[in-house]
Amino acid sequence: MTEEQGRKRRAGGRAGNKSRAGSAVIDQMPWRIPVNTDRPTEPLDTDGVHAIHRGAMRVLKEIGIEILNPEALEIFRKAGCIVTGENVRMDEDFVMEMVGHAPETFTITPRNPAREIVIGGRNMVFVNVSSPPNAWDLERGKRTGDFETFKEFLKLTQYFNCIHVAGGYPVEPVDIHPSIRHLDCLFEKLTLTDKVCHAYSLGAERVEDVMEMVRIAGGLSHSEFDARPRMYTNINSVSPLKHDYPMLDGAMRLARRGQPVIVTPFTLAGAMAPVTMAGAVALSIAEGLSAIALLQYINPGCPVAIGTFTSNVDMKSGAPAFGTPEYMRATQMTGQLARFYKLPLRSSGVCAANVPDGQSMWETSNSLWAAVQSRSNLVYHAAGWLEGGLIASPEKFVMDCEVLQMIQRYFEDSVTATTPDDIAFDAIREVGAGGHYFGCQHTQDRYSTAFYAPFVSDWRNYEAWAADGAHWTPERAHRIYKAIMAEFEAPEIDGAALEELTRFVARRKQEGGAPTDF
């Protein structure tokens, strides 16, 4: 398929594309927002939660946080915080009052309203891998991210129903100049996918351009855009205890327009944070709440979420570790704090492994189960992440989607239902001792939906598997990835919106895009 044909197809909006998309390659589960039915795992008692809370409050009151943004400093000053140079100190009353304004739950509606997501409560949505500078696949090995690969990952993001959000760039297209990268990337994101997308807070122009593009793609007026969340940003603090200029600038721009901001400190215990997990979590909470307090002061009630990215480094090498026991516990602890503050929680699916092997999957499984146990509402990097976030891999993407689908299935009430039909006394009597359940009516009535049906797992015995080529998981995933690329059909988009979007990108490129001196 040439690029031109692709555009045409997207513009043409061939009837039925949407419903057929994906059905040819694998038999996947339908789109739905998983609802986490488990009681969260809570390693802290009430005293423990309070100890971390008090630690965070004391950090903000007695040490303060550096705010490298004059506008934000001015706002903090106006709010009565103690501003000394770039250091801002704030007390518990202020922080808690501001945090109290934040909604417990909010929706984000992308250009396709059927892909609306709810953030908060027991809802759990999965985001594609975001921001690796490199890609790796079985065929080509590791290489720098480029635009073609970027588009491949968008197709995977759109294809899999278990991926709810087209988050950051799934790989950095470094062959596109940074001044116009956001224009090309968002154009692809808004045409190759119809899911919720995101603006990097990397300068005013980028943020404003992305908001405008999301508005145009959705065929929305300015007031319609502002009326409810349509996209979001995620900002990171510069741990320890610093918020930089562009992140805060972008966050404030979105907050003013009622668009959600996720604040995710990246506190690696032993490096940018205390070596003790409770200390690393307390620091993370302090950094996160300080930005949330700012945004709630600017626009009380604006949608925000608190993120956690607390892990640890290998103390021998300084290498970051992911999916460790410490990572799991830090995520669970942050979940307890998020519930204490009544804020939605973001965590991640992460690993340190360099290739989609066993290690990658135990680390990713650990982090995804920690996301479940912490009652995370938004799971970043849920599919495709390798090498601590430095690599995006299509095989890993496919493999992770199997795990995500299993989590989605895990939450279905039918699995644990105990009605008389489920207890199946009559079937047990019918089959009796030594019989077989394959043939009985109770089985026949239910067999097609009774169990999770995998798409990349191979459950055949060794001999059948070997006779079919003895393909290990990444090879099978590679085949699926290639098939998806071959058969991908972009979602429909309104012709007028596409035209306006195209014109907008052309004009902004002509104007030189965004400055690159951030």
Add this chain to the structure above:
Amino acid sequence: MTEEQGRKRRAGGRAGNKSRAGSAVIDQMPWRIPVNTDRPTEPLDTDGVHAIHRGAMRVLKEIGIEILNPEALEIFRKAGCIVTGENVRMDEDFVMEMVGHAPETFTITPRNPAREIVIGGRNMVFVNVSSPPNAWDLERGKRTGDFETFKEFLKLTQYFNCIHVAGGYPVEPVDIHPSIRHLDCLFEKLTLTDKVCHAYSLGAERVEDVMEMVRIAGGLSHSEFDARPRMYTNINSVSPLKHDYPMLDGAMRLARRGQPVIVTPFTLAGAMAPVTMAGAVALSIAEGLSAIALLQYINPGCPVAIGTFTSNVDMKSGAPAFGTPEYMRATQMTGQLARFYKLPLRSSGVCAANVPDGQSMWETSNSLWAAVQSRSNLVYHAAGWLEGGLIASPEKFVMDCEVLQMIQRYFEDSVTATTPDDIAFDAIREVGAGGHYFGCQHTQDRYSTAFYAPFVSDWRNYEAWAADGAHWTPERAHRIYKAIMAEFEAPEIDGAALEELTRFVARRKQEGGAPTDF
């Protein structure tokens, strides 16, 4: 190392062997019994637990279970159950009275008392892979199990501190005649390891021989052996609704001598059990409790545990599936029932994958986390299992031990401690904004024990990993396996006990071992 040198070394008991063992190859965590600090995950409410309980009771009362053992039939009859041919029906009062005799917790003391384990409560012990007929490794591929490979797995079992029990044969040594296999196998098990071991309930002679060998290896008198649990057996029902002769025979022999019996039905939903998970669990509970009731009638208070092996089949191919969402929920539900009955719980670490790849690790991770969530006390097949139990793999063994160690670390209170030292306010003040925690005293005081230290995970970046050979996880695990084989030192054993054990085996072999017509 020749076989003779091996024997000598074992007999010699070189001072310090025990403490040095293992230190050369990898830096592993010390032996300890993990204590599960998590609140269990409970998908059922009280009504759900009662519904499954009532279903199981109704099965036992109205349908009954086939007992293919005349002695057991006679005992059931004596106990007032309704025996019709081989069918036994029993009512709830009888079952619950008998189950009420079972202890909630018991210990098993192997020949090395330092390796004593506690089954029940919040304790969680891990058992090596048991009973695969085949082995697979990276070098030799899949092949039939043999005695040399059997011994290799025993060395892995002994080597890893996170493996607490040398369960069944980690691979079947089919090159040893079945009549004497148990003699050779137990001799190796009792000399290559000093951990709790197990007798297959495959005929009276085997069970009696193993009990005798465990007694001899421990230097125990007959009354010392009988005084407390020294080993155990695991029996499986023939689902649906059948207990066979040799399993019950072995179970009754152990129960009479106060040795623990684990009863583990193998109920694959859609094949040997209802297609609905609650039905499969109810059937499993009925089968398990019927045998436990028998044993408690024979010797009230004898140590028992209930096992779960409820999973599902792929309804397209009939292939068994493991580590699925259904498997996880069935394990959690059985955990709730086990607590309802106040019985210790056994589950497993399982996968359907044929090689130690990504699929094998997400399936195994799912099942191991289900073991945690269900508060399982004994986790069979916790290391080394592939192909639904048809393959034992040394690479998988090493990889699984990394996950087991992480679970052990996950339970350590220090990870989630919130003392002022853990909150680390002074360190946060000392480092301030933009600083680094590597150098501060708070880090220096704790860095060597602060985090989980892996042995097979590779946390280096891609380039360092690639420069070192780009070894995927199974290759690294293979290297560790080989190094353990090269440096393995057997645990000490008393010279007199070894001599008597050797004589016993020789005599029993001369007598022809055990009949093989079971």
